[in-house]
Amino acid sequence: MKAVVYDQPRRFAVTEVADPHAGPGEVRLRVALAGVCGTDAHLHDGQFDPVYPLTPGHEIVGEVDEVGEGVTDLRAGQRVVLDNMQSCGTCSSCRRARPAYCAHLVAQGVNAPGGFAQYIVAPAGKCHPADDLAPDVAVLTEPTACVMHGLDVLGLPPGSDVLVFGAGPTGLLLAQLLRHAGASRVTVAAPTAGKLEIAARHGADETVRMDRADPEAAVARLRELAPEGFDVVVDATGAVGVLEQCMPLTRDGGTVFVYGMTDEADRLTVSPYEVFRRELVIKGSFSQAYSFDRALQALRTGRVVADGIITHTFALDDYADALAALHDRSCVKAVVRP
Template sequence: MSGLPATMKALRYDKPKSYAVVEVPLPKLRENDVLIKVKACGVCGTDLHIHDGEFIAKFPLIPGHETVGVVAAIGPAVKDFTIGDRVCADNSELCGECFYCRRGQTLLCEHFEAHGVTMDGGFAEYCAYPAGKVFKIHNLSDVDATLLEPASCACHGLEKIAPKLGSTVLMFGAGPTGLCLAQLLKHNGGSHVVIAAPGGLKLELAKKLGAADEYVELSRSNPEAQFQALKDANPYGFDIVVEATGSAKILEDSIHYVRRGGKLVVYGVYSDSARVTWPPSKIFGDEITILGSFSETHMFPATIGYLDSGKVKVEGIVNKTYKLEQWGECLEAMRNKTAIKAAIVFD
């Protein structure tokens, strides 16, 4: 690839919890690949699970699944992209041939691969993606554009939920993807959206973004009074309850806020060992639908439409940026929640 360096700087894990910033060869381009010079790559809670060796991660690995940058090179079969285009990338790669892909259920692909999770991703100076997974962006800053991948997961969640007009919604948690999903639900059938979350940076940002119609500030030490007040104020519950905290305890209790005939959305990222217990008689008698929403496929065009136009607001969600060499500091900020969302940035 003429004019490009032979090697690049990357954050690489050789196994869970063991990482270093290293020099590695530039990715090799397949004929339909686009090489992106990375400008920013988002960090999310999933990356904490990957650090611990969870969430289908495969090692050795260069993490980073929320890549934004400019086109640096293109494969010989690539059309419609030119050097210098500002782009983001869908991290998933699907086989197209397995049982689920042949049924049109590509997210359930038996050979599902994802850059930054099972394949090398964007915590590097360059990353290569199939041209069909690369999308042009115009208005968003590089840092704000890192929200396109998590917001695409929110768009997939919206499709799974399929809210009816006039739905009431309760969301537990005010993390980045939850804030995107709450706004999408407001735009698509949610007549009254409530966010219940601990007080602090995330809840204040939710209010600033106008992500919901009502906000319930939960005590971090003893939220039982607020939980009970929420139930008392909504005796019939909610049409849609979204558990977006990743807490199995809150997920287990969430079913008691679901209206008869309503939907419970399992939306957070949970540890592999987490378990919940629900009374089957309640699910049966109240005809409750329990939905899982995991990732996304084919949602980037819709998501770019919402975010690039400003209809879904993301400014301020990324409140911390770091260089590759500051990865340990970044991890700590994510763990102690001083970062609402972080991003690795490159010059």
């Protein structure tokens, strides 16, 4: 089969590798779509603990192609989405309901073969039937599951006034689910007008364009919307320059929610006195846990609307272009169709 294979940071090839086969308790999937995520850009640079040789791709929808011994609840030809994370269930982190910090974590697309390939083998129990969803909707399950977990961590008080920085895929998903989680108002701030239009179409109450040449105008507008600050300010960009704007725009007693993934070497200066004096809360959210089923249900019921999020589709041979699309302001979400 053909797959993207890295042998070191920033060096990959689209090459022929041996076809994988399903073992006991496993299925082989013919990959229909695999989403391109900002995490893949970090993996490209050697961050996020990749294991080589590496085939990335962790947002996967596919068709069951081969069924291993003992698998009775999946059938050939069935469309499924894959929860790419496998935890041991017995280490101290798993026993504390923190499977993403499992001491023996297997994360397909990070330290095990992922979905930027024609086929992938996975445990049957990690494959969720999705025949009722179109592939370009189902492929959003994993990022939606991450947002679901983020909301679990955030613990949003009902009636909160929320600001979301960023209108990429995660920002758009966050804005939608924050509304259903009880926010009284969701404001989305981002530099790209087209993405803000999608945010408004999906239910954002206010949108503010952050002109990179004149950010102060946008900050002034945000202060006008919330003179005392927002109850919750979410960074979904992973940009330190944006994170620096979060605390000043958070009201006393409010929460800064770090959702976007920065580079490992990035540093943010925070005044501990301000956190102390203003009783601020700073929270972070990593990956997903116990949220795949809920993500699928949100997509099925229309609580999460996929329309307009996927804008670019690439062949496997064009993986370099798919990575480059992450930095293209016209691209909301790119997917690879092996």
